[in-house]
Amino acid sequence: MTAYPAWTPVTRPGIIPLRPLTFGLVLGRSFSALRQNPRVLLGFAVLVQSVATFLGTTVIVAVSVPAFLRLDTLRPGTPAFDQVLAGSVAMVLAASVLIGLALSALSVLVQGVVVSEVAHAVVAEKLTLRVLWARVKPVAWRLVGYTLLLSLATLVVLGAVVAAVVALVFADVLSGVLLGVGLGLAAIPLVLWLTVKLLLVAPTIILEHATIRGALARSWSLTRGRFWPMLGVVVIISMAFATLGQLVSVPFSLATTAVSTVLTPTGDPETSGFVLLIVGGLLTQAVTVLIQAVSLIVQSTATSLLYIDARMRREGLDQDLLAYVERRDAGVADLPDPYRLHVGRVIAPTPAYAYGYAPSPGYPGSPAYPPYAPYPPAPPAGAAPGWPTGAPAPTGPTGAPAPGVAAPPEGWTAPDGSAPPAEGPAPWARP
Template identity: 45%
Template sequence: MPLYPFGFGTALGRSFSVLRGNPKVLLGFAVGVQAAASFVGLLILGGVSFLMFSRLATVEEFSDEFDALMAGSIAVTAVVGVVVTLALSALNVVVQGVVVAEVSRATVGERATLRELWAIVRPSFWRLVGYFALQLLAILVVALVVAVPVIIGAGTEQYFLAALIFPLLLAMIPLWAWIGTKLYLVPSAIVLEGIGPIAGIRRSWQLTRGRFWPTFGVMILISVIVSVASSIVTAPLQLFGSFLPVIVMPFGEGTPEPGDFGAALATMLVVTIVTMALQLLVSAIGTIVTGAGGALMYIDARMRREGLDLRLQSYVEQRELGASELPDPWPYDPAYAAYAAQPRYGAPGPAQPGYAQQPGYPQQPEQGYPQHPGYPQQPGYPQQPPQGYPQQPPQRYPPQQQAYPQQPGYPQQQYPGQPPYPAPPSAPAAEQPAQWQPPQWQPPAPPSGGA
């Protein structure tokens, strides 16, 4: 992972590439947990259904007691099914916690085992379950708000109250998108910072401030991609399973042969098992990708708001230098948050006094660092004025005339059977200028006449 704010595109792409980094641990854990949860849920639901509906054989059919037992059995089975489904769905939050731990280790270039990841998640297990309980409570409150007008309208025959369910459901869609985005980072905050559900909600609400639309884009695109992939994988098998009875009994009449019926039943059972396995696999992948997207957006938000990138870089450098005991870089540190709140990149400051502009160099325009969106800014450093060097006067050297001695020509080669080539006429020698001779001293002539 890059140790700097990476933004929307990197977070979305790396969410799907998390499996490539540690596939055995993540996919094995997610599929194993969800498969075990599904198996336990089927056993509980099947046992309760058998116990409840087996009582119908003890009373007379079409009697009042039979009708009461039937209604009670259906109600108890439905309630148990909802409770078991919600209880086992809490394990998805635990899977997301393991994914968050894996992303945190992969960010600093470490590959952890399942035992090491569970050691990170185990202290926060009940906190994650508590957060899921708060989500469940909120869902029940919303369901009651939607169901009360319907119940009142049906009881008082005021059906216009029941019609209020449609605008209420439409209003729930943007409300769900807004609240879901603001709480998308809660599992990451609970696992990495070791805080409770309420504090995790507060932290997620704070970190998504100013980063709502990138977080919403990652969350909604992951949901859409996973849903479309699940439909593409399971739709052909479901379609084949729906056409299987028509293939066995094309006209809907008669009894198929025992061999044909057994083959059709075995085929239907195989198709059902394969469909459930594929749905389980796609669901596990969706849980992993969703958890990875939340963890990456959490890391990106903390890098921008709290200088987490500086702490992670320091952690990696100390590890590379061979430090044995390294502090945990993930808990909240107010000192780094205060430092990150300062501007990192600003315009250059005024020139310091005492530096004179040197002649000979043109004044260069001041160029500041470009403002990157989303990066915290550091205070600008004062700009040093350009210090030119004094211009040196041009140095003129007198032309040097150096006569080179004339090189003798190459001897002429003669080949046998060929006449000798005539020598080229030699160029006349250049006339050398007469050299100046100083005048010779001569004694003065004797004066004429007698003394």
């Protein structure tokens, strides 16, 4: 054994950085899961959408054709004809509602697989469809139940509003129309608000294994303070794919109609015209199914990223994910699911400082300086402070005369300034 630590491989990056995400990052990385695992996600989504579309169309045709064929045996305008017509319309509407609920249930299962894939792609893990379905299977019925409850509640409220408006229209046309327009305009912000507040219910059920009631409460709290960014992501992605669907399906429909008109200019039914219409319809439906599958994957990915970002901001999920990645790359086995740790934890917000740098952790901050003393008031203009008065200047001792100049000695005369001084012997003369 060596004293040096073992080599640890570099941590693999996931589809997002493990930190709170910006609006543009969430919007841009919503396509990352599809690029990372397209065979699993796109294949599963296209398969489910194709089966759902085929079954839905088959059931609608099987119900509507026999129901309306009964009208051929009755005379129009008779009470029996009106009753059969009303019953046929009711049967088709009921079948459409049931098919819509079934399609919603299948779509939420696709969303469950996508959410599970995104949760693992964040920590750089790529799973197979079998493993992903094994993780979604324990909460599959919970997801379906939530979707059915939400759809039924929407139908009940919408049906009550439509019935009230129709009843008012029969009583007073103008009042009914005004009420319908007002309720429609008021429903737009309400629907958008409820869409955002319930946006994170499915990821909460899938990743936390929460109950429907608990997931509703969790979604309500996690979306608090993040309404506008979440609404922006949902609206932009929905509008983008709705526009793309129209841009792709409308040209196919127009081309099919134009070619059919060229082949049958007289309008007589011919075999080639019917075949062309069927082929064109199938191509249009295939492209529509593909766009719907991609849209479902991207929207589910965006919802998953919004859920992860909300938990990073409120509960510090990024720290749990970082710890999971580090321990996994270090070779630790049987790690707990990081998405089910510290659920509901609220991290302390970072304190805001008025200015300057925050004090280093672990060290006390510098004490504040005391306030400065006020300056003395300035003297009035024109008056300068004088010398102190009242104390005399110090004087020397009295009684002793001042010292004078010393007198010269006797016999001394001052030299004459006109006579030059006597010359001494030259310094070089020999003595």
